[in-house]
Amino acid sequence: MNNFEYKQAGNTKNAIELINNTPDAAFVAGGTNLIDLWKYDLTHPSGLIDINHLNENAEITTLKDKKVRLGAAARNADTAYHPIIEGRYPLLSKAILAGASAQIRNMASNGGNLLQRTRCYYFYDADVPCNKREPGSGCPAKEGYNRIHAILGTSEECIAVFPSDMCIALAALEAVVNVSGPNGDRSIPFEDFHRLPGDRPDIDNTLGKGEIITSIDLPEEGFSEHYSYLKLRDRHSYAFALVSVATAFKLNGNVIESARIALGGVSHKPWRSIEAEAFLKDKEATAENFAAAADLILRGAKGFGSNDFKIQLAKKAIIRNGLMALNPESQLPGALPSA
Known part of the structure; x- marks a missing residue:
């Protein structure tokens, strides 16, 4: 008890x-x-x-500067189906709806989604060592069965992955996390909210002691015309990503004016490569250029045996999702992107 x-x-x-x-x-x-x-x-x-009764943190509102604020206490389902999110930030809506099950999305809060912990088998087994549970005890995943584990940003201490779908889209959109605590209020760029494992894999994020997430701000640019969220998993629903990709483009004809690409299922935090996004700027939106960008994103990727396949899977997913983002209608069931 x-x-x-x-x-x-x-x-x-x-x-x-x-x-x-x-x-x-x-x-x-x-x-x-x-x-x-x-x-x-x-x-x-x-x-x-x-x-659950903090009404001031439960709303989804448009701010004066045209940014949108997601209340941390708002539910995932309410966020995904909100007219503002569906209309201005469809990438985020798609990512949320790819996660968990309808019942869980009805209960899960936006703030809680950011704070969820890894689903590593060894972390969930209290009878085996795990550096995320007890620093210094070891990481059996490195030499064990590691099919779902990280290929980027790993350390000697941990190869666990962060499981959220919602956060991959938030990373691509460059959201900002607002928190309050005993020392006042502060805002954390999404890139800086989650941590790589380093020598302290037990610490998942940069939230301070006694702080609470109050809201998440989305920038004015929502990439509502060219976007796609692709989640590759072992079964169609209620499964965590082996590899997921959030892609958003601003296009001038077939030329990329700006690009955002974030990966899930491959690292201890949502994974972005500013170098790869800069490479795509002013280039044509082609499979060849997406492949070159994928090589930059996956530079330094390392498998641990059972998850070696993820490197090639991730490259193919980046290319495929880039093509899908050119025509969001290609995301409808039964539709396939053209190469």
Whole structure:
């Protein structure tokens, strides 16, 4: 039996006070990952701070500068189907709907999606060593069965991957994460929110002690005309990505004015290559150029045996998704992009 104290926060300020005054407490919104971790005996919070009633963090609104703010407490499903998101940021809508199941998307919060933990088999098995659970204990995935594991940004300590679909689109869109804490408010560029494992794979992100995510800001440019989200997985639904790609272009005819490409399922954080995106600028949108960009994105990629196939799979996915982004209608069921 895990005994714990339950408290309901009335507002953001109250939530911060409660989390900082309750040792080893955790925030709970949808709870879709937290409860799993608890059931697997991987986390043992002494208290739960319920943040489901923070109405100020539950809205999706357009700001004066034409940016869009996603409340951290808004549900994934409500976000994906919101008219503003479907209309201005369809890449984000597609990515959210590719994740989990309808039931989970109805419960999961936007803030919680950013904070979910890896689904590495070894992390979830409390009977084996894992540097993400206990730093210094080892990483059996490197020499074990590692089919779902990382090929980019790995370290000697960890080869786990970050599982979110939503976050891959947020990375491509260059979102900003707004947080509040005991030292006030701050905004974190999405690129800087999640961490590579380094020598502290137990730390997933740069959120400070006692801080809470309040919202996520989307820039004015949503790449609503040329975009695609491709998720390659072992089954069509309710499966995490082996490789996923979020692609967005701004085109002038068939010439790329700007490009965004982010990968999921390959690293400890959403993976982008500014070098590859710069390479595509002012070039024609062709399979050959996408292949060259893929080589830049995957430079330094390394497999660990069971996941060696991911390197070639990722290259093919980048090329295919680039072609799909030229014509979003190609994403309809049964449609195939032309080479």
